Amino acid sequence: MVDQSKLAQESNRNLRAKDKESEKEKKNPHHVMIFGASSGIALEFARPFADRKARFTLIARDEDKLKDISADLYTRGAKNVAIVCYSLDALEGSYAATKEIIKQTEAPDTVLIAHGILGDNDALMKSPQAMDLLFRVNVLSPIGILMALEEAMGERKRGTIAVISSVAGDRGRASNFAYGSTKSAISEFTSGLRARLLPKGVFVLTVKPGMVATAMTEHLPRSPLMASPKKVSRDIIKAISQKTPVLYTPSFWRLIMFIIRHLPEFIFSRLKF
Ligand SMILES: NC(=O)c1ccc[n+]([C@@H]2O[C@H](COP(=O)([O-])OP(=O)(O)OC[C@H]3O[C@@H](n4cnc5c(N)ncnc54)[C@H](OP(=O)(O)O)[C@@H]3O)[C@@H](O)[C@H]2O)c1
Numbered sequence: 001m002v003d004q005s006k007l008a009q010e011s012n013r014n015l016r017a018k019d020k021e022s023e024k025e026k027k028n029p030h031h032v033m034i035f036g037a038s039s040g041i042a043l044e045f046a047r048p049f050a051d052r053k054a055r056f057t058l059i060a061r062d063e064d065k066l067k068d069i070s071a072d073l074y075t076r077g078a079k080n081v082a083i084v085c086y087s088l089d090a091l092e093g094s095y096a097a098t099k100e101i102i103k104q105t106e107a108p109d110t111v112l113i114a115h116g117i118l119g120d121n122d123a124l125m126k127s128p129q130a131m132d133l134l135f136r137v138n139v140l141s142p143i144g145i146l147m148a149l150e151e152a153m154g155e156r157k158r159g160t161i162a163v164i165s166s167v168a169g170d171r172g173r174a175s176n177f178a179y180g181s182t183k184s185a186i187s188e189f190t191s192g193l194r195a196r197l198l199p200k201g202v203f204v205l206t207v208k209p210g211m212v213a214t215a216m217t218e219h220l221p222r223s224p225l226m227a228s229p230k231k232v233s234r235d236i237i238k239a240i241s242q243k244t245p246v247l248y249t250p251s252f253w254r255l256i257m258f259i260i261r262h263l264p265e266f267i268f269s270r271l272k273f
Pocket of ligand 1 (some may be wrong): 061087113211
């Protein structure tokens with residue numbers, strides 16, 4: 001038989017624990033730090049945290065965009081939004097900037113690294129400057145940020161770092177292997193960092209979206225495979241709570257990329273995509 005008094009005691013205990021938790025959150029709100037905060041995916045990622053009264057540190061290169069995003073998050077309930085205007089295009093610069101930002105705002109609870117550029121593969125193959133910039137923004141800058149985060153978050157022994165890679169990093173295709181190889185580097189870097197930070201209680205999530213309808217893909221024809229930034233950001237938040245190490249989003253990309261990765265080279269190298 002169910003003991004009603006025990007049930008009541010249990011539910012009172014749960015309520016008291018919840019009250020304590022929200023008291024703690026009020027005093028010390030969840031700190032979300034976003035690099036590349038003006039990205040379409042990043043904005044959708046930030047909004048549910050603002051609803052839960054988090055505080056933010058947003059880093060991007062365009063001050064006007066940062067101000068607009070900050071206003072949006074305050075309207076939703078953000079406790080505090082600090083904005084840092086910085087171009088994330090170098091390893092040492094991004095490392096030093098991240099260290100300074102952490103010194104001033106404290107180590108974050110949740111981080112999203114979202115900045116990136118796509119580029120046109122044919123144009124990139126003809127421009128050493130453009131290729132150099134692609135690797136600096138997509139690979140070297142995130143690595144500098146991750147090095148600084150490893151020190152700070154590893155010391156504090158908690159938190160989550162989500163890094164946006166791409167399905168394009170799973171196998172180099174003729175039409176976009178330059179961008180794909182930057183994402184492959186980030187997927188591998190975050191895989192190793194995840195293992196390194198696991199014993200320290202810091203969770204590293206590698207996010208592999210397929211095509212997403214953001215400013216980055218504005219010039220491309222719309223396709224049924226294209227996801228909304230809202231769908232992708234919800235999947236990221238779920239993967240953080242479930243501690244999924246590698247997220248394919250939407251999930252059907254896991255199967256598509258499994259097939260692509262396993263196509264024999266003599267077939268794959270003849271495909272025009
Ligand atoms: N859209 C897709 O189909 C897709 C698919 C797979 C993976 N991804 C990845 O998802 C991430 C977010 O992209 P998105 O789709 O949200 O596209 P987006 O809206 O175009 O976001 C890209 C962001 O990168 C920022 N950025 C570029 N160069 C920068 C620099 N030097 N310094 C600082 N920030 C810089 C942009 O800043 P500005 O606003 O100043 O330009 C923008 O905020 C990227 O890493 C991208 O590679 C996207």
